[in-house]
Amino acid sequence: MRSVRSIKVLENIPVLVRCALNVPIQGGDVAGSFRLRRALPTIEYLRKRHARVVLIGHIGDKGTETLEPVYRAMKEFIPDLQFCPVTTGARARDAVRQLHPGGVLMLENLRRDTGEQANKREFAASLADLADLFVQDSFDVCHRTHASVVGVPEFLPSYGGLLVEEEVLELTKALKPGKPSLAIIGGAKFSTKEPVLKKLLTSYERVFVGGALANDFMQASGRPVGKSLVSGADKTELKALIGNRKLLLPVDYVVAPAGGKVDVSRVTEIQDVEPTEAILDDGPKTIASLAIHAEKAKTILWNGPLGNYENGFVEGTEAIARVIASSKARSIVGGGDTVAAIEKLGISDYFSFISTGGGAMLDFLAKGTLPGLDVLR
Numbered sequence: 035m036r037s038v039r040s041i042k043v044l045e046n047i048p049v050l051v052r053c054a055l056n057v058p059i060q061g062g063d064v065a066g067s068f069r070l071r072r073a074l075p076t077i078e079y080l081r082k083r084h085a086r087v088v089l090i091g092h093i094g095d096k097g098t099e100t101l102e103p104v105y106r107a108m109k110e111f112i113p114d115l116q117f118c119p120v121t122t123g124a125r126a127r128d129a130v131r132q133l134h135p136g137g138v139l140m141l142e143n144l145r146r147d148t149g150e151q152a153n154k155r156e157f158a159a160s161l162a163d164l165a166d167l168f169v170q171d172s173f174d175v176c177h178r179t180h181a182s183v184v185g186v187p188e189f190l191p192s193y194g195g196l197l198v199e200e201e202v203l204e205l206t207k208a209l210k211p212g213k214p215s216l217a218i219i220g221g222a223k224f225s226t227k228e229p230v231l232k233k234l235l236t237s238y239e240r241v242f243v244g245g246a247l248a249n250d251f252m253q254a255s256g257r258p259v260g261k262s263l264v265s266g267a268d269k270t271e272l273k274a275l276i277g278n279r280k281l282l283l284p285v286d287y288v289v290a291p292a293g294g295k296v297d298v299s300r301v302t303e304i305q306d307v308e309p310t311e312a313i314l315d316d317g318p319k320t321i322a323s324l325a326i327h328a329e330k331a332k333t334i335l336w337n338g339p340l341g342n343y344e345n346g347f348v349e350g351t352e353a354i355a356r357v358i359a360s361s362k363a364r365s366i367v368g369g370g371d372t373v374a375a376i377e378k379l380g381i382s383d384y385f386s387f388i389s390t391g392g393g394a395m396l397d398f399l400a401k402g403t404l405p406g407l408d409v410l411r
Contacts, residue, residue, distance in 0.1 A: 035202065035410045036193045038076060038169050044083035046135045050165035051076065051195065052182050054172040054390050055091030055104050055140075058374070064107035066377055069174070069390050074111055076171045076195035077138060084135035088165055090121070090182055091172060092145040101143050112138050121147060122160035130164050150181050158185025171195025173202075174390045176406030177397040187409040194410050197390065202407065204387040205398050208366045211238060211333030218324065218354065219396075220245030220338030221369065224267035226393065227338075229400035234335070235280050240327050242282040244316045244340040244350070251276055251283055252313075257304055261292035262313040282327075286317030288347060296346045315341030316350040324354060331363040337395055339371040351375045359384035368395040 053076075054069040064070070073089075080087045093099045105117040116139045118129040126141055133139055141164075144150040149157025158181040162168070168190040170176065175183055176198070186192065194202070217238040219227055227247055234241045243251055246263045253259045254272035275281055289311040290299040301317045320340075328334055336358060340350035352375050358365050359381040367376065368389030376382050389395045398404055 035199070035407060037199055038079065038193045038195050041167065041193060044080060044085040046084060046086065047167060048086040048088060048130050048133070048165040049080055049167045049169055050088050050090060050161065050186065050190065051080070051169045052172045052175070052186075053077075053089050053091045054174045054197075055089070055101060056093050056174065057104060057107075058370075059093070059099075059103050062103055064103055066374060067107055068373055068377055068382075068388070070104070070108055070111065072197050072390050073171060076169065076197060077112065079196060080169070081136045081138065086130065086133040086135060087138040088130055088133075089138065089140040090144055090161065092150065092175075093143050094145070097143075097145045097148070099143055099145075101140060105140050108140065114138070115140060118142065122157070122164070126164060144180075144182050151178075153179050153181045153185050155185060155188075157181045159189055162186050162189035165190065168192040169195045170406055170410060171197045172390075173198050174392065174394050176391070176404040177394040179405050183406040184409050192410055194407070198407070201389060201391065201395075202398075204366060205389065205395060206402075208333070208335050209237060209399065209402070211335070212364060213239060213333075214327075214331050215239050215333040216324075216327045216331040216335070216363075217241045218334070218336040218338075219243055220247060220340045220351070220372075222246035222263060222265065224250045224265045224272070227396065228267075228271065230396045231275060233400045235275070235278050238333075238335065239280060240282055241280055242324060242327075244284055244320070245338055246313075246342070247338070248284050248316075249313055252304065258307045258309070259313060260289070260307045260309050260311040262307070262311075282323075284316045284320040285323060286319040287313045288315035288317055288341065288350065289313055299347070314345075315347040318353075321350060321353045321357065325357045328357050328361045328363065331361065334358050334361060334363045334365045335399075336365070336367040337369045337372060337392065339369070339375070343371040343375065348375065352379060355379055355381065368392060
């Protein structure tokens with residue numbers, strides 16, 4: 035992969051930098067700055083070499099959101115940061131031309147143009163028209179075939195940023211874990227997790243499946259899941275994985291009436307879920323069992339929450355975060371809710387590496403590369 039470190043001349047050169055700007059917004063303000071802080075090393079590297087730095091990124095999924103709250107938050111780190119309310123065209127080109135060497139400009143949300151997610155060649159060309167070089171530093175989207183990921187490199191000399199370099203290095207190490215090793219995969223959607231589960235079962239000694247993802251496994255094995263979220267995955271594939279001696283599943287749950295809140299929840303054994311109840315978190319016996327494995331492990335990999343984190347079922351996720359933080363293992367973690375829990379608890383410094391990617395992290399672990407990395411070779 036070509037690295038930003040290999041660029042010989044940057045003085046007064048406009049550089050388009052794809053950054054991870056998709057951060058949580060609450061009440062019109064940024065609620066978590068983890069990804070913004072991780073973007074700073076590449077930006078500062080380019081600034082010190084007097085490049086004209088043009089930041090591009092997206093926010094949200096609707097295509098209507100604005101990056102203005104992100105701009106305001108980023109100004110705390112880069113006081114002279116400028117903002118352009120459009121992404122391409124004459125106004126954007128003028129804003130880039132007016133940048134002084136070492137200056138930084140943020141453009142509006144890429145996804146406001148349908149050409150971004152559709153990977154329209156015309157949109158990629160209009161982005162490339164703004165600069166002379168392209169630096170990919172948004173690992174979290176490198177699994178996407180979007181215009182700002184795989185389209186722009188067709189038009190500009192393209193390089194990996196410092197964050198992307200670090201992500202690749204650390205996740206490559208995670209594919210060869212020290213033993214004993216423990217992988218914890220939560221969240222939902224078996225179809226997106228199946229490739230990485232199969233991969234991890236070949237390289238990790240214990241692979242725990244938690245969160246809503248475990249519901250599919252329980253249903254396939256004939257256990258009651260009540261009104262719990264299930265993805266309707268192929269039972270043949272599930273049963274093949276269930277038969278793997280390395281696979282670990284929950285031994286107890288936190289359940290509540292479907293649509294219920296934390297205050298009406300209860301802890302139950304896996305065989306005692308009522309038909310009207312939904313599984314919403316992994317229980318204390320499950321966490322205690324994982325803690326035993328974590329204490330022995332030399333490598334721990336974790337991606338995805340163990341419960342319905344966004345709706346207040348946070349206890350399992352936060353408990354395993356504390357377990358991993360207190361272990362002596364090399365710990366590699368990623369995923370939006372996973373990182374949110376770690377940030378909330380203020381224990382980030384106790385993890386060896388925190389990835390900015392969720393789906394990108396899983397895809398890299400499964401395949402060893404990503405579309406957004408391939409175009410930088």
